[in-house]
């Protein structure tokens with residue numbers, strides 16, 4: 001078995017059935033993605049729309065494409081016909097554009113709202129107050145072509161495991177609150193919590209992740 005195939009099998013054994021493995025293939029060549037596919041992997045994650053679209057055009061059509069990166073609104077139209085799940089919906093304006101492009105394609109697009117949980121300047125997302133206000137707004141309630149499947153968050157890049165755990169716990173608490181207070185119309189399935197990457201997926205799983213996004217531990221480090 002190839003190294004990539006071997007890694008795919010190993011990771012799926014350790015995260016399933018609790019979580020879905022999203023293999024993050026950004027910057028990697030088509031041949032690497034094909035190896036993952038041949039090992040049975042059907043969920044691939046990318047962080048650039050143009051790159052993802054080129055790969056989508058080339059590879060088998062039963063791959064579920066996950067957009068995990070910060071997204072420019074003017075490019076949403078390129079992925080709207082095929083994207084499986086957008087993890088990185090980080091503003092009301094982006095949600096509105098996704099809804100518009102979903103409508104044009106006569107589909108409902110699955111989305112996660114990205115929440116800012118890290119102690120860093122560089123991470124995108126809603127904070128808790130913004131998130132709650134947004135979910136209660138008419139601007140949100142009027143969007144009929146998106147299905148909010150849950151939340152996504154990235155922990156601080158640190159060796160402090162307690163801090164990472166506390167950040168994941170805070171995301172889980174928001175997820176539970178939204179679910180238990182039934183803040184969303186039932187057409188939103190709200191059943192996924194996307195948290196955990198190569199460095200912190202084990203903690204994320206312990207804190208209730210249902211989707212881990214693993215790149216370098218599967219495909220090797222990126223340039």
Ligand SMILES: *Cc1c(COP(=O)(O)O)cnc(C)c1O
Nearest residue numbers: 024047068197198213214215216
């Ligand atoms: C690149 C990336 C990942 C994967 O990172 P690794 O550390 O290589 O596993 C996960 N999530 C997001 C949002 C990313 O941009």
